[in-house]
Amino acid sequence: MAENTLENTDFEYGSDAIKTLDWKEHIRRRPGMYIGKLGDGSHADDGIYVLLKEVLDNALDEHMMGFGKQIVVEISSEVVSVRDYGRGIPLDKVRDVSSKMNTGGKYDSKAFKKSVGLNGVGIKAVNALSSSFFIQSYRDGMSNSVSYACGEVITESGLTPTDEPNGTLVQFAPDGTIFKNYAYREEFIEPLLKNYVFLNTGLTILLNGRKFHSRNGLVDLLNENMTTEPLYPIIHLSGTDIEVVITHGNQYGEEYYSFVNGQHTTQGGTHLTAFRESASRTIKEFYAKNFEYTDIRNGMVAAISIKVEEPVFESQTKTKLGSKDMGPEGPTIAKFIGDFMKKELDNYLHKHGDVAEVMLKKILASEKERKAIAGVTKLARERAKKANLNNRKLRDCRIHYNDTKGDRQDESCIFITEGDSASGSITKIRNVETQAVFSLRGKPLNTYGLTQKVVYENEEFNLLQAALNIEDGIEGLRYNKVIIATDADVDGMHIRLLMITFLLQFFPDLIKKGHVYILQTPLFRVRNKKETYYCYTDEERIAAIEKCGANPEVTRFKGLGEISPDEFRQFIGPDMRLDRVSLRKEDLVKDLLEFYMGKNTMERQNFIIQNLVIEDDTNLV
Incomplete structure (x- = not known):
């Protein structure tokens, strides 16, 4: 029998088992290799936004080369259209650049010296992953176009005559069999387009008729994103292939925005590391004092944009720069940024004594506070280190956001739960590969108006900080999503508010960079003998009752602990419902916290009374 088994195995692994997929089939079977995750458009990093970005990057590269000052974007519920006014694709190559892998105009650095998309894959991935794809080039009074379906x-x-000005038009509809129930959301598209215009003064982007334009480049970016007032006018430095803006805010931690060739490197990379180091060193040498770098950078808000020849990114989605050199024959990135900062930032501080004076006061204040809590900090770190070896509050996972190997880092998340029952349910059925659980003892402390000392004095906050690995900034963050999972009752809402207050007060960048979420859990279960529906709103409950027919069983969940582990499994699975905690420019952190967590009791009570919604538990069916 053993011989027969071997023969069968040999037969199965014959020449017929070796397959070569054509370009489009490989992309459609392995989309994650080309665009990261899939998703339905409910998160900023979902694949449909990567498709949009790949097309926009091509249009942007034309602008960066000096051709075309306007890009017109139109997005309906399903179809995306991008029209640029660059040179237009060479008419005899329209089909090749949209359907032949490793074909493009960016391999020759003379044509596209500092481009984002150098691998000749991007537009082909969009084509292959779209149910319909249309590309048309207009060039010197002539036009050529190709229509595709799923890459075919x-x-x-x-060649046909045209009156259209030069440029390229791309229209596509993401394939609904790959991107299930997708929908584009302007809340995720707007930041993308704003970053493009902040990095390219003179560029105008129209989105469904709305105009995006920037006159002051990265200064506008900082003004758009800062939720505390800058302590001094934003320092703006620019040179060949580099632009930098720096200020300090009355906040804890550091906050950075980094870009390479117009690409937002959300995970930083070699350029951001070099910038943080050189900015700290230059400021320290300017004051000629033995400042700690952490004191110099505490409260710093900055952005850096550089242009690199043939950049190397650590993933296809280009969120972290791996290049060490500015180009094949250029200096190292560290030396290039270091020399620029040493000259330009030092000159600026010498010329602007008022700015240097305010910056010095901020650094001295940070130093004073750090020294005041040095003893507490040391003890807390030792305590956290011991606790991490056997941390009863933390049930860790195996894959972390800051892992240097593997390809599932983005899936890592941590649930912050209240009480033993909820923690127990999630712990029993979580995915131990990617989902960690941190259990709160009860209601955490209200940290509004307190100093950073409380982070170290409060054991719970100190252990959470250690679990997240964010004491020195979010570069080492261990979980991509920090999910607050509390009951949807008054106590649960209060705990959410207390946790968000803590994060806003001491780690605002965690929220600004989109890492903090609220877990939605069902309020009702509606079922009959054949079907079960979990409902998150009254509207969903009413619809479920209609589907179930006469006299369904309706259960109102009062807390997470009431939901059995088996039921809970689907609520924290791949399709779990999350609300991202976000900040708008008008949401000044100080004002928000003062209103919701301060001592203005009557003002807050009046607000609650005016916005009160009465729930009637007696009318469930």
Whole structure:
């Protein structure tokens, strides 16, 4: 029998088992290799936004080369259209650049010296992952276009006369069989387009008729994103292939925005590391004092944009720069940024004594506070280190956001739960590969108006800080999503508010960079003998009752502990419902915290009374 088994195995692994997929089939079977995750558009990093970005990057590269000052974007519920006014793709190559892998105009650095998309894959991935894809080039009074369906050519127009100005039009509809129930959301598209115009003064982008334009580049970016007032006018430095803006805010921690060739490197990389180091060193040498770098950078808000020849990113989605050199024959990135900062920032501080004076006061205040809590900090770190070896509050996972190997880092998350029952349910059925659980003892302390000392004095906050690995900034963050999972009752809402207050007060960048979420859990279960529906709103409850027919069983969940582990499994699975905690420019952190967590009791009570919603538990069916 053993011989027969071997023979069967040999037969199965014959030449027929070796397959070569064509370009489009490989992309459609392995989309994660090309665009990261899939998703339905409910998160900023979902694949449909990567598709949009790949097309926009091509249009942007034309602008960066000096061709075309406007990009027109139109997005309906399903179809995306991007029209640039660059040179237009060479008419005899329209089909090749949209359907032949490793074909593009960016391999020759003379044509696209400092481009984002150098691998000739991006537009092909969009084509392969779209149910319909249309590309048309206008060039010197002539045009050529090709239509595709799932990467297969449907028609090619051939050369035809046109009155259209030069440029390229791309229209596509993401494939609904790959991106299930997708929808584009302007809340995720707007920041993307704003970053493009902040980095390219003179560029105008129209989104469904709305105009995006920037006159002051990265200064506008900082003004758009800062939720505390800058302590001094934003320092703006620019040179060949580099632009930098720096200020300090009355806040804890550091906050950075980094870009390479117009690409937002959300996870930083070699350029951000070099910038943080050189900015700290230059400021320290300017004051000629033995300041700690952490004191210099505490409260710093800054952005850096550089242009690199043939950049190397650590993933296809280009969120972290791996290049060490500015180009094949250029200096190292560290030396380039270091020399620029040493000259330009030092000159600026010498010329602007008023700015240097305010910056010095901020650094001295940070130093004073750090020294005042040095003893507490040391003890807390030792306590956290011991606790981490056997931390009863933390049930860790195996894959972390700051892992240097693997490809599932973005899936890592941590649930912050209240009480033993909720923690127990989640712990029993979580995915131990990617989902960690941190259990709160009860209601955490209200940290509004307190100093950073409380982070170290309060054991719970200190252990949470250690679990997240964010004491020295979010570069080492261990979980991509920090999910607050509390009951949807008054006590649960209060705990959410207390946790968000803590994070806003001491780690605002965690919220600004989109890492903090609220877990939605069902309020009702509606079922009959055949079907069960979990409902998150009254509207969903009413619809479920209609589907179930006469006399369904309706259960109102009062807390997470009431939901059995088996039921809970689907609520924290791949399709779990999350609300991202976000900040708008008008949401000044100080004002928000003062209103909700301060001592203005009557003002807050009046607000609650005016916005009160009465729930009637007696009318469930």
